[in-house]
Amino acid sequence: TKLIACIFFNMDGKTSTTSDITLFLSVINGSFILHCEDLVMLRFCLATYINIVKHFRNVFATNGYLLIMPTLFHVYSNVQSNQMLKKAIEYCCRQFYILHRIPFILQMLGSISQLFDSDQSTNIIDSNKIPQLCLFRLLIALEQTNIDAMYDNYFILELVKNDSLTRHRTFNVPTGNTSVVGVLGQGTLIAPTVIKSLDFCYADDDTIFTLLNCFDVCVTVVAYASDSVRSLQMLNVIDILLPKYLEYLKDYTNKNDIQKCGRNEFKQIEKLSITIKTLINTSEWLTRTFTEPKCDTPLDGIYKFSRTSYRLPSIAIDDDSTNRFIDDRTKSRTQDTDELKQASEFRWPRDTLLSIISTFIHFSTQRLNELIKLFHDSTIRIPELLDAKSHIRLAYIAHTLLKLGSFDPITIGCRGIQYYFQKLLPYTNWSDEQLRPALNHLLRRIDRMFIKICKKQITKRCFDWEATAGILNGIYLTIDRHPYIAYFPNLKALISGCIALILNENLAESSHSVPRLNTLIFPKEFSRSVIKLVGRYLLAINHQPNLEALTTNTSWSSANPSSALNFLLHFLLPLLLWMSSEQKDAQKIHSSDISYIITILFNSVKLPLKLATTMGTQNIPLGHLTYQFCF
Known part of the structure; x- marks a missing residue:
């Protein structure tokens, strides 16, 4: 190792390529x-890293850190129990930041962006991956400015070559810090050497690192080259760090002086909102839409089985399969793979951005309300986290994912689109006239997506209806917080379409006298979400009857007892049971709607003789039919 270090320092330091080192x-x-x-090797290796960075300053100003930061992070993440090693690596990274500032941050984040352990659901640790929490811990350690964090405990800089970039400096130790004073003595602490920045532009700047600077750097990369690979990596870094940083600020405030730290947290959230607005702009x-595949087979037909779909897709017999040549099949598979890759590349950045913004708005809105209550200061107002332009931009991005979801079953279950409807949509002020067209546009897109999905049986079976229930639940929460959106015309059309879905699915075929229970495609989560949404919609406009208007577009007929029975079992009875329950979000129904339900009951009581005989022969209890839907 010493031989390699000697060779390094005898090489020309003005080289600008990494091939030589x-x-x-x-x-x-x-x-x-x-x-x-080993403490000796630890000091020598870290000091050698610092010497190399200083010697090859041009290389490390561009891409040199890509060669050493993955190694440091692997060691840092795998030996978390060794405090000596952790502090030494944190101190070394602090020196890297002093030397190169922004280039170091960019290269550090870029070098490990592909090494994160994305599977957080298991306790199995992959030593080849870097836990997301380790990056956050290292950045928080770099943010600390106390004397313990700044001091070179293991005298690493003693092994760094002295030149014009190093100097001696005196630290004033606070006398109130008894632990430091007891170890280091009263008065002052002499540090062996202190590194200066390699770039004269940073000569007069302080050396304090903050996570806000890290977020700003990531957003700058996204703004500079929005559709580049590096931009996608920075989006992933923001998605990882932002929720952890918000939780860190909250915990730090709760454990310290709430008045002082709470106001600082308030300011930090305000600064983050500016960064988030810039990211959206x-x-x-x-907002560009995805070009639908030109082949006859949609993307959802390519997926043999969606992980979250409720039922196995039916087998579609291809009559032309025996007439195809092998080359044609190979070409078709290649084309399908390319389309799946294109859909994934289109989906990922939009899904990540929606996840970032939704998490920030949901957490910050609740946290700011909590802080204002703790301050007891009437002069403080909640700042506007997002403006109307940002909300409209996000709605268009969500619209592109919904359009992709019409032929890609994975998209609807993605975290970003789910978070947008469940976390951001309810916390948006839809009373603003500028925002209403965007929400109407989204509701219309969902309705059209359902219509397109249900045109083919195979796409209907492959579709992720459980994830769709999450979207409907987000609309329910939005109506609950903003009842006035119930008057949006596209919302009524969407709810009517959802009712038609569950009724048409359970409608008996002409050759069957009793509805078949083994043909259900929709999971109970979807049906329950539809019932809750209908109930909340009826409450929002409780001054006028609407139940009959919602069901006018369905295929049921009061003159047909079988159709009326299906309408009763799979919609009205579950709706009545939900509204009569003791749950706090259960709704009350309008008197005119009750009269309408009673009329349906009367039409369903008198079963035709053939239907009653069939039910008695097959021993199908009426309660069992109701139980299949409700529970």
Whole structure:
């Protein structure tokens, strides 16, 4: 290792490519991985890293950190129990930041963006992956400005070559810090060396690192090259860090002086809102719609089975399969794979952006309300986290995903679209006239998506109806917080279409006298969401009857007892049971709607002789039919 270090320092430091130092750095990285818990090797390797960064300043100003930061993060994440090693790596990264500032942050985040462990649902740790929490812990450690965090406990800088970029400096130690004073003595602490920035532009700037700066850097990359790979990596980093940072601010405030730390948290959220607005303003390219596949087979036919679909898709017999040549089948499979890849590349950045914004708005809105109650200051007002332009832009992005969901079963179940409807939509002020067309546009898109999905039986069976229940639940929460949106015309059409879906699915075929229970496609979550949505809609406009108007477009007929029975069992009875329950969100129904329901009951009581005989022969109890839907 010492030989490699000597070779390094005898090389020309003005080179601008990494090809000359890659092999030598591999030796240093290997030695650090093998002997990182040896204090002597730890000091020497970290000091060698700092010397290399100073010597090859041009290389590390562009892409040099890509060669060493993955190694440091792997060691940092795998040896979390070793406090000596953790503090040494944190101190070394602090020196890297002092030397190169923004280029170091960019290269650090870019070098590990593909190494994160995305599976957070299991306790199994993959040593080849980097836990997301480790990145956050390292950045929080860099943010600390106390004397314990700034001090070189293991005298790493003593091994750094002295030149014009290093100098001696005196630290004033607070006398109130008894732990530091007891160890280091009263008065002052002499640090061996302190590194200066390699770029003269940062000469007069302070060396304090904040996570807000990190978010700003990520947004800058997205704004500069929005459709690049690096931009997608920065979106992923924001998605990882932002929820953890908001929770960190909340916990820090609750554990310390609420008045002082709470006001600081309030200001931090305000600054984050500016960053979020900038991120949305630079995402105009995400409003472009996806071009539907030109082949006859939709994307949902390519997926053999969706992970979250309720039932297995039916087998579609291809009459032309025996007449196809092998080359044609190979070409078709290649085309299908390309379309799946295009859909995934289209979906991912939009899904990530919606997840980031929805999480921020949902958490910050609730947290700001809590802080205002704690301040007891009537002069403080909740700031506007997003403006109307940002909300409209997000609605258009969500619209593109809904359109993709018509032929891609994975999209509807993605986290971003679910968070948007369940976390952001209810916390948006839809009384603003500028925003109403955007919401109407979304509701109309959902209704059209249902119509398109149900045209073919195979697409209907492959569709993720459980995830669709989450979208309907988000609309329910939005009506609950903003009852005035019940008067939006497209909402009534959407609810009527949902009722028609569950009724038409359970409608008996002409050859069957009793509705078949083994042909259900919709899961109980979807049916329950429709019932809740109908009940909340009726309450929002309780001064006028609407139940009959909602069911005028369905295929049931009061003159047909079988159709009326289906309408009763799969819609009216579950609706009545829900509204008569003791749940706090259960709704009350209008008297005119009750009269309408009684009329349906009268038409359903007198079963035709053939239907009654069939039910008695097959021993199908009426309660069992109701139970299949409600529970």
